[in-house]
Amino acid sequence: MINIVLFGKPGAGKGTQAEFLKEKYNLTHLSTGDIFRFNLKNDTELGKKARVFMDNGELVPCEVTTAMLIDEVKKHPDTAGFLFDGYPRTINQAEALDKFLPTIGSSVTATIALEADDEILVARLLERGKTSGRADDQDEEKIRVRYQEYNEKTAPLIGYYKEQNKFHAVDGIGTIEQITERLTSVIDNL
Numbered sequence: 253m254i255n256i257v258l259f260g261k262p263g264a265g266k267g268t269q270a271e272f273l274k275e276k277y278n279l280t281h282l283s284t285g286d287i288f289r290f291n292l293k294n295d296t297e298l299g300k301k302a303r304v305f306m307d308n309g310e311l312v313p314c315e316v317t318t319a320m321l322i323d324e325v326k327k328h329p330d331t332a333g334f335l336f337d338g339y340p341r342t343i344n345q346a347e348a349l350d351k352f353l354p355t356i357g358s359s360v361t362a363t364i365a366l367e368a369d370d371e372i373l374v375a376r377l378l379e380r381g382k383t384s385g386r387a388d389d390q391d392e393e394k395i396r397v398r399y400q401e402y403n404e405k406t407a408p409l410i411g412y413y414k415e416q417n418k419f420h421a422v423d424g425i426g427t428i429e430q431i432t433e434r435l436t437s438v439i440d441n442l
C-alpha cells in the first residue's frame with residue numbers, strides 16, 4: 253500500500269494535482285475539504301459542526317476531522333493506497349494518522365509539498381472564489397485567516413515529516429502538466 257500526503261498552502265493546487273495522481277497510481281483520493289463541503293451542502297450533523305469554522309477560514313476541531321477521516325479510510329479496505337489531501341493539517345492530526353495507519357497494516361509512504369509564494373496563491377484563491385461559490389475564497393480577510401492557520405498549525409508538519417525522512421518539496425509554479433510531472437518523478441523514485 254502506498255500512502256501519499258499532499259501538502260501545501262491554500263490554493264497551492266493540491267486538488268487539481270490529486271485528480272491526475274489518483275488515476276495514475278490508482279489511489280483513493282481523500283480530500284477533507286471536499287468531504288466537509290459535501291456535508292455542508294447536505295446539511296448533515298458533521299456539516300453543522302464544521303460550518304462556522306470553515307466559513308471563517310479556521311480549522312475544524314481535530315477530533316471531528318480525525319474521526320471523519322478514519323471513517324473514510326475504513327470505507328476502502330481493498331484500495332492500493334490513499335492520496336491524503338488536506339489531512340493532516342496539524343501535528344496532532346499527523347500523530348493520529350501515524351497511530352491509526354498501523355492498525356490497518358499501513359503507514360505514510362511520503363509527504364509531498366507543493367510550494368508557491370503567498371501573493372500568487374492569494375490571487376489564485378480570489379480568482380477561484382469568483383466561480384467556486386466557496387465563502388472562504390471570496391474574502392481576503394478569510395484567506396488571511398487560512399494562511400495564519402497554515403503558518404501556525406500546518407507548517408510545523410514540515411519538520412515532523414523531515415524527521416521521518418518522508419518530506420519532499422516540489423515547485424508549484426508552472427503549468428498543471430509540468431507540476432504533475434514533478435510530482436510523478438518524486439513518487440516514481442520513492
Ligand SMILES: Nc1ncnc2c1ncn2[C@@H]1O[C@H](COP(=O)(O)OP(=O)(O)O)[C@@H](O)[C@H]1O
Binds near residue numbers: 311317338339341345
Ligand atoms: N485536516 C483538517 N483539519 C481541520 N479542518 C480542515 C481540515 N481539512 C479541511 N478543513 C476545513 O475545510 C476548509 C477547506 O479545506 P480545503 O478545501 O482543503 O482548503 P484550502 O483550499 O484552504 O487548502 C479548511 O479551511 C478547514 O476549515
